[in-house]
Amino acid sequence: MIKNKLRIIFLCFVIPFLAFTQLSYAKKELLGYISDGSGDIQIRRVKETVWTTATLNVPVYFGDNIKTGPAGEGTITFTDQSLIKIRPNSHITLNAFVSPFEKKNSVLLFFGRIWNKLSRKALKWGSLEVQTPTAVCGVRGTEFWTASYEDGTTIIRVESGEVTVDNEIDQRTISSDESTQLSFVKKEIEVAPGFEPQWERARKSSRQNLFSDGEKYGSFVHGEIYKRRDHLKLLVEKAITLSEERKRYVSMAKEAEERGDDIESQSYMSKAKKTQKEIEELNRKIAFYGRRLECQFGLFSRYGYLAKHPEFSKRFTGKDFILKELDNIEMIHAEFNALIEEGMKMSMEDMEDLITEMKGKVREYQEKKGVRDPFDELD
Numbered sequence: 001m002i003k004n005k006l007r008i009i010f011l012c013f014v015i016p017f018l019a020f021t022q023l024s025y026a027k028k029e030l031l032g033y034i035s036d037g038s039g040d041i042q043i044r045r046v047k048e049t050v051w052t053t054a055t056l057n058v059p060v061y062f063g064d065n066i067k068t069g070p071a072g073e074g075t076i077t078f079t080d081q082s083l084i085k086i087r088p089n090s091h092i093t094l095n096a097f098v099s100p101f102e103k104k105n106s107v108l109l110f111f112g113r114i115w116n117k118l119s120r121k122a123l124k125w126g127s128l129e130v131q132t133p134t135a136v137c138g139v140r141g142t143e144f145w146t147a148s149y150e151d152g153t154t155i156i157r158v159e160s161g162e163v164t165v166d167n168e169i170d171q172r173t174i175s176s177d178e179s180t181q182l183s184f185v186k187k188e189i190e191v192a193p194g195f196e197p198q199w200e201r202a203r204k205s206s207r208q209n210l211f212s213d214g215e216k217y218g219s220f221v222h223g224e225i226y227k228r229r230d231h232l233k234l235l236v237e238k239a240i241t242l243s244e245e246r247k248r249y250v251s252m253a254k255e256a257e258e259r260g261d262d263i264e265s266q267s268y269m270s271k272a273k274k275t276q277k278e279i280e281e282l283n284r285k286i287a288f289y290g291r292r293l294e295c296q297f298g299l300f301s302r303y304g305y306l307a308k309h310p311e312f313s314k315r316f317t318g319k320d321f322i323l324k325e326l327d328n329i330e331m332i333h334a335e336f337n338a339l340i341e342e343g344m345k346m347s348m349e350d351m352e353d354l355i356t357e358m359k360g361k362v363r364e365y366q367e368k369k370g371v372r373d374p375f376d377e378l379d
Contacts, residue, residue, distance in 0.1 A: 029062040031094055031105075032078035039088070040069030060094060067091040068112070078105075081119040082128070087112060089203070091298065097290035097340060099283045104129050106291060110298030113147040113199060118161075133221065133295045134182055138164040144174075147199060149206030150302060151217050152184040155197050165189055184220040214303065214318025221300045222325055228293040229332055229339075235289065236339055239282040246275040290340050297333045300326075 034041065034054050043054040046063030054066065060076055068074060068090050076084045076094075082105075086092060090112020098106050104127045107114070118128055118139060128139040132148035135156070143159040156165055157179040164173050165180055172189040174180055179195040181202075182188075210217050253268035304326040306312045307319035316322075 029095075030079060031060050031062060031064075032076050032082075033057055033059045034066075035075050035077040037072070037074030039072035041072045041074045041086075042067050042069075062095045063093070065091065065093050078119075078122070080121045082122045083115075083117040085115040087114065087199075090114060091302070093294070093298070096294055097287045099287035101280045101284055102287065103127065106131065108132075108291060108295050108298065109146055109148045110295060111148050111150055111302055113145065113203075115143070115145050117143045129291075131291050131295050133224075133299045134167060134184060136166045136168075136292075138166065140164065145197075145199075147197070147202065148299075149203055150299075150306075151206040151209040152220060152299070153181065153202060153206050154183065155179065155181045155199070155202060157195075157197055184217070210303070210306075211312075211315045212317055214307070214316050215321040216318065218300070218303055218318065218322045218325065221296050221303070222329070225293065225296045225300065225329060225332060228289055228296065229336060232286065232289050232293060232336070232339060235282055235286050239279055239286065242275055242279050242282065246272050246279065249275060286340070290336075293336060297329070297336070300329050304329075 034043075034056060037054070037056060041054040042051040043058065043060070044051045044065040044067075045061065051065075051067070054074065060066065066074070066076070066086065068086050068088050070088055073088055074086050076086070078084075084092075084107065091110045092112070092114060093108040093110070095106050096108050098104065105122075106129045107116075109130060109132050114130070116128065116130065116139065122128065130137040130139065130146050132146065132154045134148075134152050135154040137144075137146060137156060140162045142161045144161070144163050145155075145157040145159070147153075147155040149155075156163060156174055158174045158176055160176045162173050162175050164171065165182075167182055167187060167189065169187045170189045172180065172191055174191055177194055179192045179197055180189050181192075181197070249268045249272035253265045253272065256262075256265035256268060300322075303322045307316055307322040307326075313319055
């Protein structure tokens with residue numbers, strides 16, 4: 001029995017800790033490789049600023065950005081054999097801000113169009129989330145399209161399986177041979193059976209909408225960024241407060257144990273564990289809203305690129321608003337990255353405390369029983 005309990009504690013605390021180490025310190029966790037492609041495909045590694053040309057069989061890692069040019073398209077094959085096909089004029093990020101307490105892969109689609117096919121292994125062992133600036137797609141299906149266009153329009157087309165679409169105001173499940181379309185203005189999610197989207201027409205219409213009133217669409221994204229930034233701050237502050245509270249309970253439990261008061265010690269440890277659960281839930285929320293905010297940054301950055309482009313800027317009404325706000329948004333983005341890092345570091349320290357605590361229990365067990373392997377059966 002003791003052996004099994006120790007194994008459970010080890011699996012619950014040590015494995016999530018290792019996953020979090022990969023996230024916090026941006027270690028290269030292989031996700032897959034670019035298995036097919038043509039035209040202009042570029043990749044930017046996590047925490048790097050330089051884009052490089054992506055060639056066939058180049059590996060892709062946790063946090064990588066991938067974008068395609070007007071004639072570029074490529075396929076990513078993941079280690080679990082799932083696929084993502086990236087169409088021209090698209091920009092995605094892989095597994096940005098995934099909490100160690102979440103069993104999912106995450107794709108952020110800033111703009112463009114992608115096709116996803118989940119393998120049986122992926123469906124069995126995990127889940128996929130595709131986020132755009134205006135929607136979150138929770139995937140329970142196998143094949144589906146997602147498009148995110150420059151005016152905030154999102155289109156989802158399910159070929160097989162089910163996809164839950166959520167814009168934090170409305171939520172619907174889209175099944176095989178169904179589609180839906182929503183935007184900054186259109187919040188209600190309507191399911192259209194048998195509807196085949198006109199992807200290229202929608203993309204051109206979106207560009208026309210943006211160029212006709214850049215201030216309108218820029219204001220949508222600008223407002224979302226400020227609102228989500230403030231919300232994220234509150235979540236991180238609450239998580240830090242809970243972290244300090246948990247440490248205090250652990251300290252009080254140790255003091256009670258030293259006094260020989262096992263009942264009081266167990267009471268404080270029970271409170272510490274309850275607080276840890278709250279921290280874990282907040283950690284998931286921080287990661288989720290981090291992904292939502294990163295989508296907004298990605299889209300506004302696109303607006304900045306178009307407003308500065310020597311040809312596109314000539315047709316971009318409202319570009320002055322975009323250029324005026326661009327520096328502020330980039331500064332908030334830097335603040336956001338620091339905020340996320342602080343929240344992640346805080347959680348990392350909690351995990352390290354748990355590991356230290358676990359090691360202490362193992363050493364205590366070894367000393368009492370005189371064995372080297374804490375998982376040896378007791379006779």
